[in-house]
Amino acid sequence: MTACAIEPSATGVRDASSRTDCAITVDGVYAARLAVAGDCWFPERWTLDGAEPYAVPLPGNQPEEPGTEVQPMGDGRVLVHRLVERRHAFSLLYPTGPGTGELPLGAVECPEQGTRVRLLSPAPGGERAYALAVGRYTTAVWLVAGGARGPEQLAEVPGRCSGGVWLDRAGRLLAVDREIGGRTKAVVVDLERGGEVSPLLQITAESDDRLLLADPDSGLLLISSDAPSPGQERLAWGVLGSTLPVRFPECLRMPDCAVTPFSIQPGQVLTPEQCAVALRMDGPLGSWVGVWRPAERRVHHLRAPEGWLTGTGLWTAEGVLRLPYVTRDVPCGVAGFAAPPRTVAAPAPQPAEPEPEKPVVARPVPLQQAPLGRVVTN
Numbered sequence: 167m168t169a170c171a172i173e174p175s176a177t178g179v180r181d182a183s184s185r186t187d188c189a190i191t192v193d194g195v196y197a198a199r200l201a202v203a204g205d206c207w208f209p210e211r212w213t214l215d216g217a218e219p220y221a222v223p224l225p226g227n228q229p230e231e232p233g234t235e236v237q238p239m240g241d242g243r244v245l246v247h248r249l250v251e252r253r254h255a256f257s258l259l260y261p262t263g264p265g266t267g268e269l270p271l272g273a274v275e276c277p278e279q280g281t282r283v284r285l286l287s288p289a290p291g292g293e294r295a296y297a298l299a300v301g302r303y304t305t306a307v308w309l310v311a312g313g314a315r316g317p318e319q320l321a322e323v324p325g326r327c328s329g330g331v332w333l334d335r336a337g338r339l340l341a342v343d344r345e346i347g348g349r350t351k352a353v354v355v356d357l358e359r360g361g362e363v364s365p366l367l368q369i370t371a372e373s374d375d376r377l378l379l380a381d382p383d384s385g386l387l388l389i390s391s392d393a394p395s396p397g398q399e400r401l402a403w404g405v406l407g408s409t410l411p412v413r414f415p416e417c418l419r420m421p422d423c424a425v426t427p428f429s430i431q432p433g434q435v436l437t438p439e440q441c442a443v444a445l446r447m448d449g450p451l452g453s454w455v456g457v458w459r460p461a462e463r464r465v466h467h468l469r470a471p472e473g474w475l476t477g478t479g480l481w482t483a484e485g486v487l488r489l490p491y492v493t494r495d496v497p498c499g500v501a502g503f504a505a506p507p508r509t510v511a512a513p514a515p516q517p518a519e520p521e522p523e524k525p526v527v528a529r530p531v532p533l534q535q536a537p538l539g540r541v542v543t544n
Contacts (some may be wrong), residue, residue, distance in 0.1 A: 188478040188490055189237045189285075190214070191292050192332075196238035197490060198245075199475065200230060209236045209259055211244050212490065212498055219490075221498035224259045224266045235285045240292020243269075245311050247285055247297070252276055254283045254297075256310045256317060272316030274299060274308055285310075286330040289337040290382075298342070300326055307340065307355060321361020323353070331380045333406075341366055343376040352377040352389075369393040369402075369412055380406075381430040384438035386460065388427045401425060403460050405438045417465050418458065423449040425456065426477065431505065433483030442505040444487050446477045455479075455489065455503070462509055471501040481505075 188199040197212040201223065208225040224244055235247035243258045256271040274283060278301050286296045294312030298305055305327035309318045329343040333354065340355045352367040352375055367375035373393035378401075380387050385406035390399050394414055401418040404410075418425055424447075431442040438460065445456035445465065453476050455468040470476070473493040480488050485505035492499065 187235075188475040189288055190478065190480050190490075191238050191240055191288050192290050193240070193292065194480045194482065194488065195240070196242055196292075197478075198236040198238040200232070200234060200236055205229075207232055207234065209234075209244050209246055211238060211242065211259075211261075213242070214488070214490075214500060219498050219500045222261050224261065226259070226266055226268060237285050237288055237295055238292075239295065239311065245285070245295050247283070247310070249283075252279075254299075256297075258311065271311055274310070274317050276301075278302065283308075286340070287332070290332055290335045291337055294337060296320075296330075296340070298327060298330060300328070302326075305342070305344070307357070307361060320357050321355050321363075323355060323361070323363055329376060329378075331377050333380050333382060335382050341377045341380065350374040350376060367391075372396065374399075379427050379430050379443075381432055381434070381438070381441060383432050384430075384434045384436070384441050386430055386434075386438035386441050386443075388430070388443065401427070413460070415458075415460070415463070417463050418445075420447075420449075423447050428477050429479050429481050429487070431481040431483070431485055440508060442481060442485055442487070444479055444481060453477075455487070457487070457503075457506055459508065464509075466506040468503055471499070473499070474501075 188197055190197045195215045197214060199210055200207050201210040206229040208223055208230060211222045211224060213220055237245040239245055243260045246257050246259055248255045253273045253275050255273040258269040258271060260267045276283065276299060280302060282300045283297055286298060289296060295310050297308045297310045299308060305323045305325065306319050307321040309320050323344060325344040325346040327342040327344050331341045333339040333341055338356065338358050340357060341352050342355060343350050344353050354364050354366045356362040367377060367389065369375050369391050370393045373391050376390045378388045378390055387404045389402040389404060389412060391402055392399050394400055400414050402412045402414045404412040426446040427443050428446050429444040434441045440459055440461055443458050445458060447454045447456045453470060455470050457466040457468060471489055471491040473491040475490045478490055487503045489501045491501060
């Protein structure tokens with residue numbers, strides 16, 4: 167392979183459909199993706215918190231493979247996951263004047279053939295990064311960046327796991343969708359208790375119940391389940407700590423469209439029903455953006471910006487949806503959309519609970535036809 171020479175004008179992709187994978191830090195400050203110049207793929211970091219977003223190309227000594235994973239860290243470095251034969255190598259990239267610095271972190275070796283390794287979504291805080299190694303019968307959770315001695319296995323979960331949603335702001339509770347015996351149920355992995363596994367979702371014994379998104383501030387959960395109609399996945403929502411059942415809104419049931427939630431408005435403490443949820447809508451005529459709130463019975467439809475990195479975006483606490491996009495004229499753009507006005511009144515605030523004497527951690531318990539509760543433990 168030959169090295170990539172990246173010119174300042176070549177920080178965009180060949181066209182809007184060349185590559186859409188993009189990851190954004192939880193605080194919305196940085197993003198990272200693979201871009202392409204000619205036939206060369208290279209990591210690119212976006213800075214989003216200034217007056218105008220800008221991109222920094224981070225090409226290495228040789229081009230990346232199209233399947234290389236990238237993820238932004240909270241300090242502005244970019245984590246890269248490369249597959250080298252059966253070794254999964256991890257490095258941190260950072261700009262060094264005209265060049266790119268690289269800090270190798272080590273590798274995860276997978277002797278079992280068929281094991282798949284992928285990065286989890288950015289963790290809260292931005293200091294650590296994690297990966298799932300999915301084998302034939304078990305799944306390992308690895309800390310691949312932010313540890314003291316390179317990649318470290320933190321947990322081993324029986325079954326084949328997918329997904330990966332953070333349930334708290336501390337980066338301790340990770341929800342994954344575990345398949346055992348032909349059924350998929352979301353479970354919680356406690357990374358500070360040696361990978362202790364506890365059930366999270368079980369709407370019925372025979373249903374496949376997956377967790378798609380969670381907001382730690384409000385407790386709002388977006389769920390995919392075939393409980394109402396076996397074999398047909400539907401979107402549902404619930405709330406951690408609520409005694410109400412999971413609900414399956416009819417407005418999210420669109421036979422001609424695929425509906426995928428990708429961001430929940432944060433900061434809506436005590437009012438999960440008022441959280442704006444961004445939806446990726448894929449239909450016969452293309453992709454666009456939907457906005458929905460649990461308290462409403464309709465979806466608001468928005469035209470996505472040209473060159474949208476499809477399925478990528480982040481809500482601010484103030485209710486602005488930020489969607490990254492790339493065009494030939496705009497190599498690094500972010501479009502902002504204000505959430506549609508609320509059509510129902512927010513419920514009255516509830517009395518605040520007294521502050522505990524010691525830190526506590528909310529631990530979800532199984533969600534059946536009725537409650538999804540939480541147990542508080544020291």
